[in-house]
Amino acid sequence: MSYIPDFHKIKYFTEKFKEYYQNNYISCILDVSKREFGIGTIQSKISQRHLSFVSLEDFNNYLRITPPFYVSYSTSYFKYPDRRPMDNKIWEGSDIVYEFDSDDYDLPCHDRHNTWQCTSEECNEWGYGNLTECPKCFSKTKITEWTCDECLGKAKEDTLRLVDFLEKEFKLNPASFIISFSGAKGYHVRITDRTIISLSKPARLQMMNYILANDLELEKLGFIKQKKLWKIPPIKEAAGWSKKILHGIIDIFSYDEKKLINLFGLSPKKAKLLKDTKEDILNKMYHNNILVADFSSSDKFFEDVINHVINKTRLKIDPQSSSDIFKIMRVPDTIHGGTGFLSTYIKTKEDLINFDPFKDPVVLGTMDLKKIKLLKPTPKFRIIDQYYGPYNKDEVLKLPEKVSMFLVLKGVANFE
Template sequence: MKMHEATPEERKQFYSEEWNKRELPDFILHTLSLREFGFDLDGTGPSHRYNQFMTVEKLMEYLQNRAPYSVFASVALYDQPSMRKGWLKSELAFDIDAKDLPLKSCGCTSGKVCERCIDEARRIAIEFADTMRTDLGLRNIVFSYSGRGFHIRVTDDTIMTLEQTERTQVVEYVTGGVIPTDVTMALGYSQVFRERLARTFKGLDEQRLSKARGLRKSIIQKLLAEKERALEAIRGGKLDELSTLGGLGPKTFRQFLDFLVRLNSEYTDGKVTIDTKRILRLPSSLHSGVSMKCMLVRDMERFKLEDALPKFVSERES
């Protein structure tokens, strides 16, 4: 599926004929007047900020009149969103962008996306959400397709008042993006850390491993030759066996572990998760860069890209 930029005429058509307020998620609709809205009017970025809409009808009127390139809404709720003052609370959000995945099985160059890497982003989003449900006990988790990937948005009351430091700890845990400390290691490596480490190592080949500092070619070849045993050791939390399989000394082993953990952290944009004033693409709006609808996804297992195609795309191709 080829993704093309929407023309100004197509944007106008979308917001005049296709945009529907019923596609706004309830968690946004019910807090609409408390959110800051931002707009990219011409493809140069969301510079038109500090907007507030008291009703969905006012929002619809704006969209139909301006047909913006992109539409954003804050994860934060404010007393005065038009001034970004009186912060009340913020969703916990994860941004998994297919174009920025550290490891891809497709041939997309950096900054590009295809159906395959979007599906990989979908599976990562499901994985992260499952961890938040099972390990952190979170329940109010929704997904939205962003045009080039997926957003996870968490609205549990216990999570929405967290400060940046606490949000950082959540993202590090969920992604496996930090090596557990000696204190947390008393009972061994956590299952989520082992799973993330194994997933990342499984996706590595010789070329990608060569980017790890301190790994000689002979060590890389040993690790790849024993990849299945290495994966078994990682999943079992027996990382000392991994060190033995590859013939890694303590310093080289730490560098290898640092490399895997850094890749883990790059599966999501951590700055989004910790930023309590971030704006994200509005579900129901148009991502004009790729001519796709940003949309709430109720069933991630059954999501298909075709679900997000605006009508003008099929008309364009007919």
């Protein structure tokens, strides 16, 4: 067995990255000279920060000569981006950023494609799923996260919802949105609209709280619980969260009886009645601005419905992370060193809808076969139009270079 040491591996990838950057120009960074940059090595995503470049040309030259495994840049604009500590940089404003990662969703696919491996050398037990303790020897396990069309699809769906939210409710210019695939687990949105970049941190948090529907006051939105019914805002005039909630309420009439029973604990009789009297309820909503059904405690039922609608509609984003002005994030159109995929800049909403995260970002390597040995078990995965795996640990395979590179960078295989 010929084990290729890290030194050769790094050299091999560096050559590949160089070739990519020599043929592609990265131009989507706004105000490049005011940004702080960070770079990473094969071992660490951020190994160095406080770098700066005077121009896009300067930045691109750097990538062509000494391409790092990861490149990130600040969400903020600074007068002196390379100075430290942070206070000496002199803050001039920040983009607002959002991240949607596939592993933030609690989905059954994670149990199908994530793998765990016992950390005890003698044991080496492994399996699919997210077990944190080995069932055989009770040692800690190491989990390797994978993605699939389902969880990345969910991240894409929320990204689209956010873009919609920002465009329609905050009237932000969509041309100022920089949407990108992270290169691995999800999507990033960066808002560079001039009207928001000088917002203070509290103002940013307030904006986040609105999107997240934190501290929503139903009364202020026009939803007032009275004796047996809810007073609601006029449907035709409602905007913002009032409108979202009203539309969400109307939407539950499309749920079948079984779903109504499961979600809201309705009795089968009430669920049927609700469906049968749909027209009457809607009529009262539209013409009398009240929400009431023809069964006892319908006010309690509609309270559950309103909460359900809010929970379903709110976006799950980390507000601290979005308003962190010292954050650095992957530069779109650079290579993600943990996959070899392009952290693709996605120019429009339509492009995002059509974006295929297992095809469009695959820019490195050829279809020539390259031999690898698996270090970890690997679930079934897709690259471009073909599925590969599942593979066992220690399996030796010849796969297209594109696929072998991905597995080696992901840390689940080594070149042989």
